[in-house]
Amino acid sequence: MTTYSDFTVGDPVADxxxxxxxxxxxxERRRFGVKLVNPANKRKMHVxxxxxxxxxxxxxxxxAELGYRVSSFCYQDSPRRAHSIAAQGxxxxxxxxxxxxxxxxxLFYDTVKGGDFRARESNVxxxxxxxxxxxxxxxxxxxxxxxxxxxxxxxxxxxxxxxSRTFYARGQTGQQLLLGAYQALExxxxxxxxxxxxxxxxxxxxxxxxxxxxxxxxxxxxxxxRSHLADAVVLASGGYGNVFFLSTNAKGxxxxxxxxxxxxxxxxxxxxxxxxxxxxxxxxxxxxSKLTLMSESLRNDGRVWVPARKGDDxxxxxxxEAERDxxxxxxxxxxxxxxxxxxxxxxxxxxxDEGRGxxxxxxxxxxxxxxxxxxxxxxxxxxxYGNLFQMYQRITGEDPYEVPxxxxxxxxxxxxxxxxxxxxxxxxxGLFVVGEANFSDHGANRLGASALMxxxxxxxxxxxxxxxxxxxxxxxxxxxxxxxxxxxxEDDVAQRIDTLLSIKGARTVDSFHRELGHVMWxxxxxxxxxxxxxxxxxxxxxxxxxxxxxxxxPGTGVELNQSLERAGRVGDxxxxxxxxxxxxxxxNESCGGHFRAESQTPDGEAARDxxxxxxxxxxxxxGRGEAPVLHKEDLTFEYVAPTQRSYK
Numbered sequence: 001m002t003t004y005s006d007f008t009v010g011d012p013v014a015d016x017x018x019x020x021x022x023x024x025x026x027x028e029r030r031r032f033g034v035k036l037v038n039p040a041n042k043r044k045m046h047v048x049x050x051x052x053x054x055x056x057x058x059x060x061x062x063x064a065e066l067g068y069r070v071s072s073f074c075y076q077d078s079p080r081r082a083h084s085i086a087a088q089g090x091x092x093x094x095x096x097x098x099x100x101x102x103x104x105x106x107l108f109y110d111t112v113k114g115g116d117f118r119a120r121e122s123n124v125x126x127x128x129x130x131x132x133x134x135x136x137x138x139x140x141x142x143x144x145x146x147x148x149x150x151x152x153x154x155x156x157x158x159x160x161x162x163x164s165r166t167f168y169a170r171g172q173t174g175q176q177l178l179l180g181a182y183q184a185l186e187x188x189x190x191x192x193x194x195x196x197x198x199x200x201x202x203x204x205x206x207x208x209x210x211x212x213x214x215x216x217x218x219x220x221x222x223x224x225x226r227s228h229l230a231d232a233v234v235l236a237s238g239g240y241g242n243v244f245f246l247s248t249n250a251k252g253x254x255x256x257x258x259x260x261x262x263x264x265x266x267x268x269x270x271x272x273x274x275x276x277x278x279x280x281x282x283x284x285x286x287x288x289s290k291l292t293l294m295s296e297s298l299r300n301d302g303r304v305w306v307p308a309r310k311g312d313d314x315x316x317x318x319x320x321e322a323e324r325d326x327x328x329x330x331x332x333x334x335x336x337x338x339x340x341x342x343x344x345x346x347x348x349x350x351x352x353d354e355g356r357g358x359x360x361x362x363x364x365x366x367x368x369x370x371x372x373x374x375x376x377x378x379x380x381x382x383x384x385y386g387n388l389f390q391m392y393q394r395i396t397g398e399d400p401y402e403v404p405x406x407x408x409x410x411x412x413x414x415x416x417x418x419x420x421x422x423x424x425x426x427x428x429x430g431l432f433v434v435g436e437a438n439f440s441d442h443g444a445n446r447l448g449a450s451a452l453m454x455x456x457x458x459x460x461x462x463x464x465x466x467x468x469x470x471x472x473x474x475x476x477x478x479x480x481x482x483x484x485x486x487x488x489x490e491d492d493v494a495q496r497i498d499t500l501l502s503i504k505g506a507r508t509v510d511s512f513h514r515e516l517g518h519v520m521w522x523x524x525x526x527x528x529x530x531x532x533x534x535x536x537x538x539x540x541x542x543x544x545x546x547x548x549x550x551x552x553x554p555g556t557g558v559e560l561n562q563s564l565e566r567a568g569r570v571g572d573x574x575x576x577x578x579x580x581x582x583x584x585x586x587x588n589e590s591c592g593g594h595f596r597a598e599s600q601t602p603d604g605e606a607a608r609d610x611x612x613x614x615x616x617x618x619x620x621x622x623g624r625g626e627a628p629v630l631h632k633e634d635l636t637f638e639y640v641a642p643t644q645r646s647y648k
Contacts, residue, residue: 005537005582010629013618018122018422023639027126034469042067045471046230048215050202050257052079054181054452055435056236058459061184064193066464071228072194073217075201075252080182083238083250087174088295090166091452093131098155102163104128109640114160114340115443116592117642122422123440130457135167137460141180144169157300158448160340166449171295171388177452202257204489205264212431213479216493223558225493227486229479231471232430235261239414239436243573245517247411248280248293254569255576258418258437266426267618267631269439270416272584275446275593276526277412278344281395282364291410292395295388296448299337301372304328306365310355316366316404327351335647342445342593343647345409349526359406368404409526413451415442419618423466424458432467434458444592497557500567505550509566512547516577524581529597533585541625544574579619589613610642
């Protein structure tokens with residue numbers, strides 16, 4: 001009997017869009033090499049953008065500014081509710097305002113190293129170059145970045161860097177950047193360049209003659225499903241961290257748009273590369289449906305520690321300095337509390353596993369601000385972190401000005417996603433993927449403050465240049481709404497909805513999702529083993545079959561029905577979860593956020609296997625429960641030689 005883990009290896013996949021030659025000029029040469037669309041023809045071309053976060057909102061606004069007709073879809077009631085609004089800490093840029101040694105090359109180097117040498121050099125260098133333009137763009141839009149006393153933009157440090165390159169707006173950076181993109185988007189809505197479809201969820205991709213030509217979307221208020229056709233489709237639908245049930249993502253975040261494209265032929269790359277954020281409020285009980293992030297920026301001034309002695313449950317303020325273990329500062333003296341997220345998360349897990357964790361169940365470490373409050377005073381700390389402290393106090397009932405915060409790692413970001421080339425085009429011509437939905441820039445671990453950078457780089461600067469090359473060279477004859485491919489996509493959506501509503505089982509969608517999340521956290525979370533991954537690959541198909549036989553979805557499909565929405569998303573999470581575990585099983589090395597217990601150095605650090613695994617793993621869908629095909633994209637490093645990553 002063939003099982004899901006009996007995958008086969010297919011032909012290699014290559015990024016043929018990236019120029020060769022000096023890396024410093026590749027992006028400029030690619031921009032010059034793309035075919036242009038004249039303004040009159042742009043007005044005839046129609047682009048669908050799914051998602052209105054930083055990547056999708058900026059892409060829709062910029063494409064419309066260029067003259068394209070844009071249809072923008074989001075499942076929220078407003079583009080302002082996209083999950084980008086939850087990003088707190090900041091956005092990286094190689095401006096070197098602090099004159100502390102930063103540069104484009106250093107940001108490039110830090111990002112390639114931070115991703116544990118599993119990202120493309122070409123993409124990362126382009127990201128570092130564009131980072132400088134992003135800040136200028138956002139300042140011009142009126143984004144209220146923090147400023148120093150003299151009026152210059154302020155910077156702070158973030159994990160994985162020894163320079164201050166992170167621009168911020170207190171603890172609301174994502175919100176302020178999203179409002180900037182939202183204003184640009186709404187300007188185009190008012191001008192007629194963008195047609196907004198709020199409360200619409202993409203449920204299928206329409207592929208005609210091998211090209212992406214539209215989507216099938218469901219109106220979440222009325223339940224109506226219908227096709228929307230265009231000349232190209234852009235997915236900006238975010239990451240898939242909610243496969244773990246508990247994560248820092250908004251409850252609505254899902255993989256459905258990406259997974260529908262994957263089922264239609266788009267390769268899915270590096271799904272096991274998920275990021276665990278070290279600075280989250282610990283789990284407090286089974287009643288929780290999500291976790292709350294405390295910005296990584298807090299590690300600038302907060303010191304992370306646990307009691308030196310096991311089982312020491314005294315009031316933290318009564319534990320003297322000599323009996324505290326500032327374990328990040330001890331283990332990584334060069335970076336201290338500013339080590340990258342994957343390293344900080346594993347270090348916190350290790351001290352808790354030793355029995356030195358704090359709080360309920362011993363699943364927490366302290367993040368202590370007593371030293372900085374004593375040095376700078378409470379008003380200075382309030383000015384930098386006041387809203388974050390207030391949020392923590394409201395959730396926990398503890399005052400972080402008086403007692404240390406308690407934090408613990410949680411699922412936060414996904415570095416994997418749909419495979420794209422240098423132009424951000426997937427393996428389906430005409431389907432472009434931007435922001436967290438693609439895999440391209442972060443490798444096996446995302447450095448803090450890089451997500452906002454990538455989303456805005458893709459949306460404001462990269463996609464608007466590269467999509468024109470496709471639109472200038474492809475056929476744009478209108479697609480007949482009665483085309484067999486369109487009808488087939490509509491029928492697939494209708495059948496899926498009817499199936500979910502007809503099961504009439506006795507088990508709720510959330511109970512299935514919670515059990516799936518538990519399996520994933522236990523066996524494909526911060527630490528993975530071959531035995532655990534094989535257990536997961538045995539259990540997930542069983543759980544998926546139970547879901548399609550016993551799930552309870554009340555209501556109908558022609559009304560507002562949030563149970564139906566969740567059921568469709570969880571159905572896709574089951575299939576994604578299998579692929580994630582298979583990807584983690586086949587990658588018999590440790591790198592970044594993927595830590596295999598069998599592959600570690602004597603002192604417990606990740607041990608990469610560059611000889612056998614220096615590639616992006618791009619998976620081809622062959623059918624639900626069927627063994628997929630692995631296509632490898634070899635990674636080459638000309639400018640940053642892979643070394644054992646050290647922050648000591």
